[in-house]
Amino acid sequence: MSGPHSGPHSLSESESELIMGDPGPSGRFGEFGGRFVPESLVPACMELEASFRRAWIDPAFRRELDHLLHSYGGRPTPVTECLRLSEELGVRVLLKREDLAHTGSHKINNVVGQALLARRMGKKRLIAETGAGQHGVATATAAALFGMECVVYMGAVDMERQALNVFRMELLGAEVRSVESGSRTLKDAVNEALRDWVASVDTTHYCLGSVMGPHPYPWMVRELQRVVGDESRAQCREILDGKDPDVVVACAGGGSNAAGTFAGFADGTSSVLVGVEAAGGAAMHNGIPGVLHGMRSALMQDESGQILEAESISAGLDYPGIGPEHAHLAAIGRARYETAGDTEVVEAFQRLSKTEGIIPALESAHAVAWVIRVAGTEVLPTGSTVLITLSGRGDKDVAQVRDILRRGETTPR
């Protein structure tokens, strides 16, 4: 592998001048981020930050991570040019194929890094939250690889709609615990994982799945996902004769594949960065600043500050917040955030399958749906070039989409 990801990462002064650089000890991205956790967890977050800082500039750690991502994770993943869809839309569509990574999504990048870090810290047990199950499957996979115990918290509602992923996690040796509190989805799974961690922090690493939570998670997970953006930028330059794509698009729930993708383009290119949220879980559109799960970010909440329940066809985007760095990128105008509704998402899911032979995850189909909608408008003019990060493959969603199509039940949001 080549590119900025593979070299030792020094925390120089120039790092703090980068748009997506090191947020420093306070973990702040502008006014967002921070570390809003109970005192019991503060020392653990500090220890994790210190360990990650040491590991991230340690060439031996980076070599082992790169080796595992290559030999086990299947990296680098290719960039595929969508010839038929490009022809139909009148824009040049490139896909970053995270669906081809091991376990079927970008989530493996983060968990291999965190599992290596956990081993360095002497932790023998991994816990994780999961929505669609992709992060749970990835964590269970890494736990199997490293011989660690693994417990995954998953909302009861999500366990029903992603039953196959529950079985995959169990097959990989993980225990999946059903979360019955609150809305019984991703937000509640995070609460339950945090509750476990408070009681188990001596032996347990909380393998958080997105660019959210208390510092250092939003920064650490973005750095572990940066490989997506760094690879993409080099690959696009090869395909586009040294140019960058005009627009770079990724779906965003917590926002880890978007953050990893954007990290490769935010500094040093003029590519327009677009995150696409589920219309029913659009923290950037419907949210206001608040504090949940250890971070200050955009949150869907009522006038008293009670957190609202997100609702989307895609379990992975069913989250009322978004990573704090996204709130910051929006505030400074470096990225913009759009939404896609369930109906157009199911259409995009089918269209990419039929035109390119690629079945996208429902999460990733949000990014595809937005591109389909805006192609040929001033946002994405005819003849322009767009890179979409296809964060995962859609095998897990096939049964759900079949049921939806049989019932004919999606309605525009």
Place this chain on the structure above:
Amino acid sequence: MIGMPTAPGRGVLETTLRDHRESGHKLLVPYVTGGMDDEWLVTVEAVAGAGADAIEVGIPFSDPMIDGPVIQEASLRALGRGTTPTGILADLGRLHVGIPVVVMTYYNLIYRAGHQRIAGLMAESGVSGAIIPDLPLEELEPWARAADDAGIATVLLVAPSTPPERIAAICRRSRGFVYGVGRMGVTGEQSSLAGSAREVAERVRAATELPVCIGIGVSTPEQATTVCEVADGVVVGSALVRRLLEGAGPVGAAEFVSSLRVALDGG
């Protein structure tokens, strides 16, 4: 405590608890989730009259991550009844219990309302302190300044995992008393007291002159007595709220608090 001189910088909460401590009395701080049922205000009055030195009232939040199943259930019931932070404070403003009232809530409700506004509402309601468990030392200042200005004591927590130099810093910034977290875990009853409860009490005791109360995992009169061999007092939450969820009502709640009082008084 009407008529009693308040030392400079010491609010009603600290003054009251120090006075009770200096009279040789162990401190008992029961917790009730605000709005959890129709009778919650009667419960607060009954509990106050049963020997409590201060009372902690929870303002329910949708995502109570440091709370175990009992307080989660109480919070859910309260929110289901339409309970709001300003509603709780308005209710508390009509209450006269004769002991300091401390509210416990999560930071988003404070942040959403606005620091100065909610601190002012607390003061108007006669609340003398606030416990915000997801607001650690590093994130504290914007709220703590507003709270200090309004005369609301921000009670900080020390955990079993807190290193010594941090304990000292937390104790310096805490107001009213210092809340020692009895064990690594969420709120909830324990059949036996964690060894960490006594250790935390000892460490905090050595670091501050402020009253030291231990909570989280203190469930029975015996456990309260054991902790108070070192600590100045205890906060008892889940054990009381479970009884309320099971229908004990104000009378049953007062009986339980009385049993804690009697045990702490050496009875």
